[in-house]
Amino acid sequence: MGKIPFTPENLPLNSERINQLFFINELIEANTKVAQYQVLLQNTKLPSHLLLNPVMLNEAVQSTKIEGTQVTLDEVLEVEALSRKNNKDIQEVLNYYHALRDGMDKLTSLPISTRLFKAMHVTLMSNEVRGSNRTPGEYRKIQNFIGPEGCSLETATYIPPQPQLVDDFMNNLEIYINSPQDDLNELIRIAVVHAQFETIHPFLDGNGRIGRILIPLYLYSKGVIDYPNFFLSETLEKDKHKYYRFLNDTRYKGDWNQWIKFFLEAMIMQADKHIRLINNVNDLYEHDLNLAQSLINSSGVKKLIDAMYQKPIFMAQAIANLAELPEATCRRYLSILETNRVIFSDGKQRSKTYYYYNLLDKLR
Template sequence: MARASFTPENLPLGNERIDQLMFLRELIDANKKVAQYQVLLQNTKLPSHLLLNPVMLNEAVQSTKIEGTQVTLDEVLEVEAQSRKNNKDVQEVLNYYQALRDGMDKLAFWPISTRLFKAMHVTLMSNDVRGGNRSPGEFRKIQNFIGPEGCTLETATYVPPQPQLVDTYMSNLEIYINDPQDQLDELIRVAIIHAQFETIHPFLDGNGRIGRILIPLYLFSKKIIDYPNFFLSEALERDKHKYYQFLNDTRYKGDWNQWIRFFLEAVILQSDKNIRLINGINRLYEHDLDAAQSLINSSGVKKLIDAIFQKPIFTVHSIASAAEISEATCRRYLSILEANRIIFSDGRQRSKTYYYYSLLDQLR
């Protein structure tokens, strides 16, 4: 017998649904850690925008991994540097990255809204990727269901709301995002918002990825973070079966407290990792910039090191353009850095690809 389609609660949730004493310690710790990460970013030695490209690409890798795509950060960076042929798995990651950037850009003049979700979904499903023929940029008009690969409506673990109700539920979610009318902390709200988006499952494909992009966009829009660069996909992918189960428990058991505590634990885990990453990258940047400047007496070397932190896998052409120096000068600088084992290459005579492993090791 097929599981009936689910009927979600409208937001905001009733006060009886949430007992903050059950996750008060995690809430305090999560807010403290996110604030610590933001202060660290504001005072980093490395201009924080330089880290955005590799960190966002790593988020794209982790988020698509939850959906079953098997690709590494190195492979994506090699395709970006045009030293590796593209494929559909890498393109899914690049689409996620671009959808994330599109969402960030559009927040300057759009609220978080149905319009924004649909625009990001078009980007996510572009370039002939898996699911690209499943109504990109449009809410679903047919019933969908969720479960293990090969499952049917009869064996699904979750059946979202009927398609004719999607617009109504998404309108309620949009109102809650922009005018919540409750007294909850923003980290609790974003946990609820993410779960509600996944419960509605408004698209035929790509719901998990759009729902995870929503997390940093929401925190940025509420000024909890200074830039939409706090990503939870890696922490959620680590415990993905718990992630799915606790989402389902909000639906069929009404257990929001368990889900919120799990979400806050993921925030704490990711904050700790982000803090270690920034501290490690600060030390690396200082050390390798000093080393490079001692080897190359030119103001252009700082531009080159900054560009390498932005693109840790690169060719002469791609990094010279990013650093705004000539290819001849760039080639000479790279030869010195490679001779001193600051960077490494694949050893080809032509179209050589370079790897800045010191940063890659920290990002992976």
């Protein structure tokens, strides 16, 4: 197995490949849970855009963790807050975050397409991270292979299609994404699309991360979710060896049913986690906003609390700018909140960093 490059089927798959009865219960539950999550977001007390920044950063942490980085959400937020020196692993996480944001922004004017993939890939490989010398923004012109660190072509677990076939397969994938000629549910389609992207492996590096960014972008572009904020990397990272095995089984065993079932189960688990997070954060937001307003008699305190949800690790000047408050006023508010243990700081006299642990504990 795996000694010669794999040649995938074009999409749509032959209807005999997929037996929907095999995963019908998971499909119904996944659609129900994703819909519940959307309704919850539409009716949240906390303006849903406030949470997007830290939740997207957490997705970036989890997705790059699958590729071997050892970074925490706190460390990334500290670099964002300018209270920690950057390093290559953290930069990889930040690149993923910016590629995700770039993809979201470009969806307003571009379909999901080669142009979009290549633009996100340039961002993902910028700032001299691993792979930055491996033709960012270009599909590969040489053979690549996948396997344990240090493996060779002979010991690889998977060898993607020959490089001269990449453009044709990506063109087929792009057509399928935008004009699918089957009657599958969108959650099944994104399971197929993600697997096909990883099977083609069009770039020399960063394929897993671009493929995982593709999941929320696809669901958003099809109107399944109202905002591209449904991320699967955390659940996939927990079961990454199963993730890789079932992907490989679609190639060498043609077992699409097991892969789709696994993907839907991951969506259910992630939807449950997202729903718990929104419920918990709603309660926290209401509690801490009421507490802050009881301590500080000013309409500006809500602006400060809202800003802390976007940047739960911060310095005074940055949070004052984000909250659109005078810096001196903001520092006074922060002092009151710290005295009352709503936030905590590192205690430095200069360049003090504040931590909103109540929120961080729920995000991690």
